[in-house]
Amino acid sequence: MSVLIFDSFLTTTEIIDVFDDAAVIEAMLQFEQALAQAQAAEGIIPQAAADQISAHCNVRNYDIAAIVVASRRAGSMAIPLVKELTKAVAQADKDAATHVHWGSTSQDVIDTAAVLLTRRALELIDSTLLGLIRRLLDLAGQHLNTPVLARTLMQPAQVTSLGFKFTGWAAPLVRARTQLRTVAHRALQLQLGGAVGTLAVMGNKGPAVVKRVAAELGLAEPQSNWHTQRDEWVRLGLEVAVLAGSLGKIAKDLSLMAQGEIAELAEPSGQGRGGSSAMPHKRNPVSCMIALAAAGRTPQRAAALLANMPQEHERGLGNWQAELAEWPGLFISAYGALHALREAMDGLQIDSARMLVNIEALQGLVFAEAASIHLAGVIGRPEAHRLMEELTSQAVSSRQQLSAVVVAAVKTDARLSGKIDLPTLEALFDPVVATACAANLAGAQLSSLQASLA
Incomplete structure (x- = not known):
C-alpha cells in the first residue's frame, strides 16, 4: 500500500x-x-x-x-x-x-491476506494501547487529590479531581482493548470457499x-465462507473507529487544557516538537493534532464499511473493493493517534499550581452549588438557590471572593445566623476539600480498571 x-x-x-x-x-x-x-x-x-x-x-x-x-x-x-x-x-x-x-478464488486469498495483516496491526495497537492505559492509570493514582476545574459547555462548572479526569480518559480505552480482543477472536478467521463459497x-x-x-x-x-457476509469483519473495523473517537476525546480535552491562557497541562517539548515556522514562542500540541485528525476522518471510513455491507449475492461488485480500500487507512490513522497520545502522556507536564490559580481567579463562584445545598438545610432549596444567585452577582460586581460575601450574609441574615457552622461553610470553598467526592469515585474506578487489565 x-x-x-x-x-x-x-x-x-x-x-x-x-x-x-x-x-x-x-x-x-x-x-x-x-x-x-x-x-x-x-x-x-x-x-x-x-x-x-x-x-x-x-x-x-x-x-x-x-x-x-x-x-x-x-x-x-x-x-x-x-x-x-x-x-x-x-x-x-x-x-x-x-x-x-x-x-x-481471488477473494479467498485477498481476504485472508487482509486478516493476516490486520492481526499484525492489532498486535501493535494492543501493546501501545496497554502502555497508554497504564500511564493514564499511574497519573490518576498520583493526582487523585489534585484540584482542577471541571468545565461544562466550555465554561467553568465545579472543582473536580485531576485523577478523576485521568480515570475518565482511561476507562473507554480499557473497554476498547477488551472489545477489540473479543471481536478479533471472531473476526480473524480464514476465508476459503472457492468460486461461490461451496468448496x-x-x-x-x-x-x-x-x-x-x-x-x-x-x-x-x-463455520462457512464470509465472502458477502461481512458482519464480524466490519464489527472489528467499527471497534477500531470507536477507539479513535475515544482517543480524540482525550486529545480534545488535553489541547484545551494546554492553551496558553489555561496552561494546566502541556505536551512534552524540545527537539523540534510543536514549533512554529513563524512564531518562536509557539508550543503546538502536535500529539493532540494527530489524534484529532484521526478522530475527524474515522467516521467517514466507518461509514464506508457500513455502507458497503449490502453485497450482491455471492460476490460483491465494487462494495467489497471499497471496503478493502478503506480498511488499512482506518488502522493506520487510529494507530497514529494512539502512538501520538502515548508519547504525549509519557512526557505530560502537569502544572497543579496553575490549576489552583485558575480556580482562585473565579472568585469562588464554582463552589456556589455546594454552598447553596448547605444553606438549603436551613432555609430550603428554592430560597437558598435564590439567595446564592444574589450573592454570586454581588461577588462578581464587587470583585470579592464569594466565600467572604456568603459568610457576611449568613452573619447578618436572621434566618441563618447562629444556625450555620461557619468553619464548615468556609471549608466548602477549599479546592482540596471539593475534590473529595471525585477522588473517592476515581479511586474506586481506578481499582476496577487495574483489575480488569490484570
Whole structure:
C-alpha cells in the first residue's frame, strides 16, 4: 500500500509497513503456500506439486509494482499474482503449475491476506494501547487529590479531581482493548470457499482443507465462507473507529487544557516538537493534532464499511473493493493517534499550581452549588438557590471572593445566623476539600480498571 505524504506524517512507519504493498503480496503468498500444503496432505494434489508451489511463494521473487498495475485491469490483485506464481512454478515443473490456487478464488486469498495483516496491526495497537492505559492509570493514582476545574459547555462548572479526569480518559480505552480482543477472536478467521463459497472443486475434502489452512496460518476456522457476509469483519473495523473517537476525546480535552491562557497541562517539548515556522514562542500540541485528525476522518471510513455491507449475492461488485480500500487507512490513522497520545502522556507536564490559580481567579463562584445545598438545610432549596444567585452577582460586581460575601450574609441574615457552622461553610470553598467526592469515585474506578487489565 502506498501511503500519501499527508497520511504518513499523521502516523508511524511501523503501522505503514504492516499494510505495505510487499506485506500484502507476502500475506497472499502465505495463503497460497498453506493452501497447497493442506491440499497435498488431504491427497487432492501431489506433495511434489505442493512443495514446488511453496518454494516459489517468496515475495522477493516478484515485481510487486507490476502486479499492482496489472491488477487495475484484471479487477483483482490476486489474478496477476496467481498468474506470476503459476508462471514461476511452471518453469520448474509444468505439472505442479496446474495445481496452483486449486479450488480457491481471488477473494479467498485477498481476504485472508487482509486478516493476516490486520492481526499484525492489532498486535501493535494492543501493546501501545496497554502502555497508554497504564500511564493514564499511574497519573490518576498520583493526582487523585489534585484540584482542577471541571468545565461544562466550555465554561467553568465545579472543582473536580485531576485523577478523576485521568480515570475518565482511561476507562473507554480499557473497554476498547477488551472489545477489540473479543471481536478479533471472531473476526480473524480464514476465508476459503472457492468460486461461490461451496468448496465444490475440493469435494468432500474441502472442510478438512479449511481446517488445515486455518491451523497453518493460526487463524480461526470459519463455520462457512464470509465472502458477502461481512458482519464480524466490519464489527472489528467499527471497534477500531470507536477507539479513535475515544482517543480524540482525550486529545480534545488535553489541547484545551494546554492553551496558553489555561496552561494546566502541556505536551512534552524540545527537539523540534510543536514549533512554529513563524512564531518562536509557539508550543503546538502536535500529539493532540494527530489524534484529532484521526478522530475527524474515522467516521467517514466507518461509514464506508457500513455502507458497503449490502453485497450482491455471492460476490460483491465494487462494495467489497471499497471496503478493502478503506480498511488499512482506518488502522493506520487510529494507530497514529494512539502512538501520538502515548508519547504525549509519557512526557505530560502537569502544572497543579496553575490549576489552583485558575480556580482562585473565579472568585469562588464554582463552589456556589455546594454552598447553596448547605444553606438549603436551613432555609430550603428554592430560597437558598435564590439567595446564592444574589450573592454570586454581588461577588462578581464587587470583585470579592464569594466565600467572604456568603459568610457576611449568613452573619447578618436572621434566618441563618447562629444556625450555620461557619468553619464548615468556609471549608466548602477549599479546592482540596471539593475534590473529595471525585477522588473517592476515581479511586474506586481506578481499582476496577487495574483489575480488569490484570
